[in-house]
Amino acid sequence: MGISYMKREEELIEDALQGNHIAFEQLLHPYRNGLLNMVYRMTGNPEDAKEICQEALIKIYRYLRSFKKGRSFKNWLYKTVVNTARDFLKKQKRFDLLMEQQKNAADCEKVNPEKHYLDAEIRENIQKGLQWLTPTERAVFYLRDGEGLSIKEAASVLGCSSMGIRVHLSRARNKLKLQLGEIYSFKKSEVIK
Numbered sequence: 001m002g003i004s005y006m007k008r009e010e011e012l013i014e015d016a017l018q019g020n021h022i023a024f025e026q027l028l029h030p031y032r033n034g035l036l037n038m039v040y041r042m043t044g045n046p047e048d049a050k051e052i053c054q055e056a057l058i059k060i061y062r063y064l065r066s067f068k069k070g071r072s073f074k075n076w077l078y079k080t081v082v083n084t085a086r087d088f089l090k091k092q093k094r095f096d097l098l099m100e101q102q103k104n105a106a107d108c109e110k111v112n113p114e115k116h117y118l119d120a121e122i123r124e125n126i127q128k129g130l131q132w133l134t135p136t137e138r139a140v141f142y143l144r145d146g147e148g149l150s151i152k153e154a155a156s157v158l159g160c161s162s163m164g165i166r167v168h169l170s171r172a173r174n175k176l177k178l179q180l181g182e183i184y185s186f187k188k189s190e191v192i193k
Contacts, residue, residue, distance in 0.1 A: 009073055017064055024061060031074065034147060035081050041142050042085050044127070056084040075156040078149070082139055082157055089135065129179035137172035144169050 015023030035056070040049035060080050067076055130138060136158070143154040144165070151169075155162045 010069065013064065013067065013069075013073065016061075024064075027073075028057065028060070028077075031077055035078070038078075038142055038147050039081060039085050041146055042082075042138065043089065048088065052085045052088050053081065055088070056081040059084060072153070072156065075153055078143070078147075078153075079157040079159065082143070086135060086139070125180060126176065129176045132175050132179055133172050134168075137168045137175070140165055140168040141172040141176075 009027065012023045012027040016027055032053075036049055036053050039052045039056075040046055043049050043052065060077060063080070067073065130141070133141065139158060140154060143149045143157060144151070149157065151162045151165050155165045158165070
């Protein structure tokens with residue numbers, strides 16, 4: 001991020017702290033879609049994702065004064081949203097649910113129906129594989145592979161070490177490979193019969 005953008009971000013934070021709601025909206029604007037998408041991937045439910053994001057935005061507004069200047073606002077923001085999502089999922093006892101709604105998200109227009117079917121099947125199988133991940137592995141997987149955060153950024157968001165992120169990410173990817181391997185080897189054996 002350029003220095004001018006960071007300075008602009010700091011100015012927006014200051015204005016928001018003074019009660020300027022427009023500045024708060026402008027501060028969050030670049031992150032809204034990414035946050036909603038990340039929470040949707042964590043919950044698999046668009047309504048829950050909206051509710052979690054709304055709750056997180058209230059927390060962010062309430063605790064903006066606790067944000068330490070000079071730190072990454074993006075990381076602080078993502079950490080707050082991830083923690084809010086985790087709390088929500090714990091309350092709802094829904095760690096075993098995944099993104100079943102995602103398969104309907106593909107744009108059907110101008111898409112090869114066979115390719116669309118295969119893409120939907122792959123997404124569905126990945127969702128099934130994600131059930132075997134712990135909540136932390138799932139969060140790390142989404143932050144790194146879903147949102148493209150760096151190891152350092154993901155560590156900051158989740159409040160753990162870079163080594164911890166690498167371990168959880170490796171475990172998550174290995175579990176997914178095993179699960180997807182079992183799904184596709186089972187399908188091959190069905191075809192052979």
